[in-house]
Amino acid sequence: MTRPATFGSALRSSWALLLGFSILMLGDGLQGTLLAVRADQEGFSATITGLIMSSFYVGFLLGSIITPKITANVGHIRVFAALAALASASILVHAIFVQVPIWIALRFISGLCFAGLYIVAESWLNDRATNETRGKLLSLYMVVSYLGVGAGQLLLNLADPSEYLLFILTSVLISIAVVPLLLSAGSPPAFRESVNISLRDLFRLSPLGLVGIFAVGLVTATFFALGPVYGQRIGLDIKNISYFMAAAVVGTIILQGPLGALSDRYDRRIVLTIVSLLAALAAVICGSLSQNSNLMLFLSAALFGGFAFPLYSICLAYTNDHLDPSQMIAASGALVLISGLGAVLGPVLIASIMERYGTQTFFWSMGAVHGLIGVFALVRMVMRAPVPLDKQGPVSPSAAPHTGSVMEGVQQLAHDEAIDDELGE
Known part of the structure; x- marks a missing residue:
């Protein structure tokens, strides 16, 4: 199909995709918080809850691997419809069987489905864009993702998590999300394969990048998996838990752009160091204010999300910055794996720390992780010369570790296409 030449025409051809994805993210934002709150209400320990929530990311890793192969065989439309149906059904089964092994299996299935839904939707959206419109279109997509996840937290106030209604609502949202995507005009995109790159080579090229991606994946997954449990255990009611979770998303929306712009203008390691230490400080403040004013807790959570997640x-x-253009598509798959491993480990590890040393260690542990990122960035500044500013690529806004790597690959695919066009002229 012919790609729209302007951003306006690209937006008109993509509104159904963006609408469908916003509805999907509403369901995604609601289901994570709902399950964490319900698990705590059922008397599950923080460790067990962390294990349940971590299984989502195990499924996500597998989904990231198998979705491209399945899509190449049966096509985008069938894959999206099948995964949405499975994800919609799995959330309903949570309400029927409140048992730890079943919830672990269901979260695994949900993670696998959402990985595929993200990959299909993002590659489809990219197919609607040109090199001139792709950056704006994907940035809008990220804003839609943030808003969907944030608004999904607030839906928790509509009913009691111990009842069926919120599970039904989540299922309905995921099911409805299919409609505008499947009715969007145009042919589905082709799916391109890429060559492999080893984790060893990737670590050799950019140890700070990989360590940072692993750590931020760990913290982000931990916050969204255990944040509702933390809020409930410090005495927040359902309404304030939803505000607490949404505050972190709002902070991310506000600071994502400015922090990315700063890292484009200055040595990224300096920005990484400062922002990591600010995230650590915000985490300490959150942990210290948890028993005091709710308003101050929400503000400090917004600061934590604003500094922690854009990293x-x-x-x-x-x-x-340290990769050749030919390596970046393959590297995106490895980055999904690295962030996914952190996401699997984080909720289980920090839940165990909370059980052993107390609820307040939830934020303190995440603060320690960000402090270590800042220290490691300082060490790398001593050991390695900076990348010249004119050699730095632009920061791509990422809503979450699992979607971020997909988008980096998508944007680099566009870069490779531009190179191919130039060589062909």
Whole structure:
């Protein structure tokens, strides 16, 4: 199909995709918080809850691997419809069987489905864009993702998590999300394969980038998996838990752009160091204020989210600064794996720390992780010369570790296409 030449025409051809994805993210944002709150209400320990929530990311890793192969065989439309149906059904089964092994299996299935849904939707959206419109279109997509996840937290207030209604609502949202995507005009995109790159080579090229991506994946997954449990255990009611979770997303929306712009203008390692230490400080403040004013807790959570979560995009950009263009598509798959491993480990590890040393260690542990990122960035500044500013690529805004790497690959695919066009002229 012919790609729209202007951003306006690209937006008109993509509104159904963006609408469908916003509805999907509403369901995604609601289901994570709902399950964490319900698990705590059922008396599950923080460790067990962390294990349940981590299984989502195990499924996500597998989904990231198998979705491209399945899509190449049966096509985008069938894959998206099948995965959405499975994800919609799995959330309903949570309400029927409140048992730890079943919830672990269901979260695994949900993670696998959402990995595929993200990959299909993002590659489809990219097919609607040109090199001139891709950056704006994907940035809008990220804003839609943030808003969907944030608004999904607030839906928790509509009913009691111990009842069926919120599970049904989540299922309905995921099911409805299919409609505008499947009715969008145009042919589905082709799916391109890429060559492999080893983790060893990637670590050799950018140790700070990989360590940072792993750490931010760990913290982000931990916050969204255990944040509702933390809020419930410090005495927040359902309404304030939803505000607490949404505050972190709002902070991310506000600071994502400015922090990315700073890292484009200055040595990324300096920005990484400062922002990591600010995230660590915000985490300490959150842990200290948890028993006091709710308003101060929400503000400090917004600061924590604003400094902590955008680090993922900066780490991705820093890693790409040290790669050849031919390596970046393959590297995106490895970055999904690295961030996914952190996401699997984080909730289980920090939940165990909370059980042993107390609820307040939730934020303190995440603060320690960000402090270590800042220290490691300082060490790398001593050991390695900076990348010249004119050689740095732009930061791609990323809503979450699992979507960020996909988008980096998508944007680099566009870069490779531009090179191919130039060589062909």
